[in-house]
Amino acid sequence: MEENLEFPDLLRLIDERSTAFRAVVAAAPGLDAQVPTCPGWTLFDLVKHLGGGDRFWAAIVGAGPADAPPAEAVAARAALEVPQEREALLAWLDASTQLLLGALRAAGPESGCWTWWPASQSPQTAGGTARHRVQETAVHTYDAQLAGGAPQPLPGELALDGVEEFLFTVCATPSAWPHKPTAFDFHAAEGRSWRLTVDGDGARTTRIPAPTAATGEDSDAAGASVHGTASELVLYLYDRIQADSLQVGGDAGLLDLLRAWEPEEK
Numbered sequence: 001m002e003e004n005l006e007f008p009d010l011l012r013l014i015d016e017r018s019t020a021f022r023a024v025v026a027a028a029p030g031l032d033a034q035v036p037t038c039p040g041w042t043l044f045d046l047v048k049h050l051g052g053g054d055r056f057w058a059a060i061v062g063a064g065p066a067d068a069p070p071a072e073a074v075a076a077r078a079a080l081e082v083p084q085e086r087e088a089l090l091a092w093l094d095a096s097t098q099l100l101l102g103a104l105r106a107a108g109p110e111s112g113c114w115t116w117w118p119a120s121q122s123p124q125t126a127g128g129t130a131r132h133r134v135q136e137t138a139v140h141t142y143d144a145q146l147a148g149g150a151p152q153p154l155p156g157e158l159a160l161d162g163v164e165e166f167l168f169t170v171c172a173t174p175s176a177w178p179h180k181p182t183a184f185d186f187h188a189a190e191g192r193s194w195r196l197t198v199d200g201d202g203a204r205t206t207r208i209p210a211p212t213a214a215t216g217e218d219s220d221a222a223g224a225s226v227h228g229t230a231s232e233l234v235l236y237l238y239d240r241i242q243a244d245s246l247q248v249g250g251d252a253g254l255l256d257l258l259r260a261w262e263p264e265e266k
Contacts, residue, residue, distance in 0.1 A: 004131070004161060004164070005131070005134075005157065005158075005161045007104075007108075007109040007127055007130065009157075010127070010130040010131055010133075010134050011101055011104060011105065011130060013134045013137075013138070013155075013157075013158050014097065014100065014101060014104075014130065014133055014134055014137055015097065015101060016155075017134065017137040017138045017141050017158070018050075018054075018093070018094070018097040018137055020141050021050065021093075021137065021140060021141040021144055022090050022093055022094060024141065024144040024145050024147075024148055025043060025047055025086070025089075025090060025093075025144060026086070026090060027148065028043055028144075028147065028148050030043075031043050031044040031047070031086060031089070032044065033147045033148065034147065035143050035144070035146070035147045036146055036147065037142075037143045037146055037239075037240050038143055043144060043147050044084075044089070046140060046143060046144055046147070047082070047089055047090075047093055048080065048082050049140070050093065050096075050136070050137065050140050051082065051092060051093040051096035051097075052077050052080045052082075052096070053133075053136060054093075054096040054097050054099060054100040054133070055073075055076070055077070055080075055096050055099055055100070056069070056073050056074075056076075056077045057100055057103075057129055057133060058096075058099040058100040058102070058103040058104075059072065059073035059076070059103075060073060060113050060114055060115075060129070061100075061103040061104055061107050061111070061113050061126045061129055062103045062106070062107070063113065063114070064107075064111065064112060064113060065112035065113060065114075065124075066113065066114040067114065068114060069114050097137075100133065103126075104126050104129070104130050107126040108126060109125060109126055109127030109130070110125055110126075110127065111125060111126045112124055112125055112126075113125065113126055113129060115128060115129060115132075117132075117169050117170075117172075119172070119173055119174050120168060120169045120170075120172040120173070121168040121169070121172040121204065121205060122165070122168045122169040122172075128169075131161070131165050131169075132165060132169055134158060134161070134162070134165075135158075135162045135165055135166065135234070135238075138154050138155075138158055138159075138162065138234075139154075139234070139235070139238050139240065142154065142235065142240060143240070146240075153229065153231035153232075154230070154231040154234055154235070155231075156190065156230065156231075159188075159229070159230035159231040159233070159234050160188060160190055160192055160230040162230065162233075162234040163186060163188060163192070163194060163230055163233045163234055163237065164192075164194060164205070164207070166234065166237045166238070167186070167194055167196055167205040167237075168205055170237075171196055171203050171205060172202070172203055172204055172205060173202045173203050173263040174201070174202040175202050175203075175263030175264055176199075176200045176201070176202060176263075177198035177199055177200065177202065177203060177261070178261070179198075179257055181197075181198065181199035181200070182197075182198060182199075182222070182223035182224075182254055183195050183196065183197045183198070183221060183222045183223060184196040184198070184222060184223065184224050184225070184226070184254065184255070184258060185208065185221075185222040185224075185225040185226070186225070186226050186233055187210060187211060187225060187226070187227045187228075188210075188228070188229065188230040188233055189227070189228065189229045189230070190229065190230050191210050192207070192210060192230070193207065193208045193209065193210040193211070194206065194207055194208060195207075195208045195221075195222065196258075198258070202263070203263070222249075222250060223250050223251050223254045224248065224249065224250040224251050224252060224254040224255050225248070225249040225250055226243070226246050226247070226248055226249075226255070227246060227247040227248075227249070228245070228246035228247065232245060232246055233246070239259075243255055
């Protein structure tokens with residue numbers, strides 16, 4: 001079974017996606033371009049959000065294990081001021097990313113830190129933070145590209161890890177599923193598959209064998225299934241594209257229930 005991306009690869013991908021993001025912003029006609037996938041936001045707002053997030057998580061990782069984010073980091077994010085001029089803004093974003101990468105390198109992947117996902121299947125560590133920041137940066141790079149009219153698929157290795165990272169971090173919960181127990185299968189065209197099971201014990205994800213022409217798909221086990229490239233699956237999970245952009249099997253209405261579910265953590 002394929003392993004997750006290694007910590008150095010996560011750091012490399014954060015840097016690569018941030019570089020790609022800055023290139024899009026540098027080439028955009030203006031910072032006031034609207035971002036369709038972030039209603040009400042301009043490209044300037046998106047830069048501020050991504051850079052502010054890098055600085056916020058750098059402080060969190062640097063603080064080590066904690067029950068809450070550092071008060072100074074919360075205050076700094078609330079009072080964040082950034083350059084208005086494009087060249088200076090891009091330099092600020094680059095510096096923000098380097099602060100995050102520096103904090104992650106100094107901490108190492110196993111170092112504990114606060115995260116907002118204590119009840120998930122993802123660790124509360126610098127490694128878990130790096131894995132999630134890869135996806136934040138990648139999806140917002142897509143947002144920026146879309147604002148410029150030329151969106152690109154997420155890179156393959158990043159997208160494959162991103163499906164699992166989302167299902168492990170965002171979907172996993174001990175809160176009871178308020179509907180009839182079921183399962184959702186996600187199949188990446190690149191040959192990796194996952195099953196999200198939801199019932200009275202909450203939601204948990206496992207890797208499953210990818211369907212083949214010989215074996216087909218066990219439609220009885222899953223209430224709904226979603227097939228697409230790994231990039232399409234990540235963008236669907238982050239609500240950047242709709243289900244009609246993918247191949248959906250089983251009861252599509254279950255996907256609406258999953259999207260509408262807002263579990264209360266125990």
